[in-house]
Amino acid sequence: MRFTSEQRLDDGVLEREFTLGEIPGILWTPESAAASASASPSAPAPAPLILLGHPPLGLGKMYPRLVARARQSAADGFATATIELPGSGDRPRWAAVEQARADLRRAMQAGEPVGDEIVDALILPLVDKAVPEWQAALDALLSLPEICGPVGYSGGVISIGVRLAAVEPRIAAAVLFAGSFVPRAVFEEARQVTVPLHVLLQWDDEANDRQSALDLFDAFGSEEKTLHANMGGHTGVPQFAGDAAAQFFTRHLSAAGSTR
Numbered sequence: 001m002r003f004t005s006e007q008r009l010d011d012g013v014l015e016r017e018f019t020l021g022e023i024p025g026i027l028w029t030p031e032s033a034a035a036s037a038s039a040s041p042s043a044p045a046p047a048p049l050i051l052l053g054h055p056p057l058g059l060g061k062m063y064p065r066l067v068a069r070a071r072q073s074a075a076d077g078f079a080t081a082t083i084e085l086p087g088s089g090d091r092p093r094w095a096a097v098e099q100a101r102a103d104l105r106r107a108m109q110a111g112e113p114v115g116d117e118i119v120d121a122l123i124l125p126l127v128d129k130a131v132p133e134w135q136a137a138l139d140a141l142l143s144l145p146e147i148c149g150p151v152g153y154s155g156g157v158i159s160i161g162v163r164l165a166a167v168e169p170r171i172a173a174a175v176l177f178a179g180s181f182v183p184r185a186v187f188e189e190a191r192q193v194t195v196p197l198h199v200l201l202q203w204d205d206e207a208n209d210r211q212s213a214l215d216l217f218d219a220f221g222s223e224e225k226t227l228h229a230n231m232g233g234h235t236g237v238p239q240f241a242g243d244a245a246a247q248f249f250t251r252h253l254s255a256a257g258s259t260r
Helices: 031-038 059-075 095-109 116-141 158-167 184-190 210-219 239-254
Strands: 002-008 014-020 023-029 047-053 079-083 147-155 171-177 197-202 225-230
Touching: 014 116, 023 059, 023 116, 047 059, 047 116, 047 158, 047 239, 059 079, 059 239, 079 116, 095 116, 116 158, 116 184, 147 158, 147 239, 158 171, 158 184, 171 239, 184 210, 197 210, 197 239, 210 225, 225 239
Parallel strands: 047 079, 047 147, 147 171, 171 197, 197 225
Antiparallel strands: 002 014, 014 023, 023 079
């Protein structure tokens, strides 16, 4: 991991851009946790980490929403980090996924059902590539003195969150947003997820199959799982729903204690 820039936001949050190989990312740390990088005996304890997922629209376009989430998390005592998804932002274009996106747009504009072939071609290659990249980022982030476990995962493409929660033992809790297409294979992976889950569902999401989202929630193997459903479209998540998600992380990451 190589840090390429840093700035202190007006609320004291330290924002640092980094690269991990060819993958760009951003790390936000609360003011108190950033001070622990000095490694002095009196330095504050390192902060638990939340990985911020996002749709494949590019970090530049998603930055306003990501930094808002990061600031809220910092106020709750958490560090947050995100990385650019494969084929997004300034990363090389991905011909197969670009074709799948074109097929999806064409089907939706024509009012046709979106078939399994399109969903699989759009989502599964992204999951296969993105999850190991998230794990590599997690390795690098947890080596920093100001960052510690437990680790949470929040938002983004729900299939990436499902795979990461299923295969990555350092993920202790996850907030998932039921707002993207889900391949049938991911339902089987969902049965392997056992960490506490908080799932957000917009009831009138124009880009989401509501029944598929409900079936996925039912498939999760977690003993503790909460479905927080609200009326409204894809971008209409009410503030109180975000507050409930923040309380979920406070309950599961802060209470778990800090481990290296």
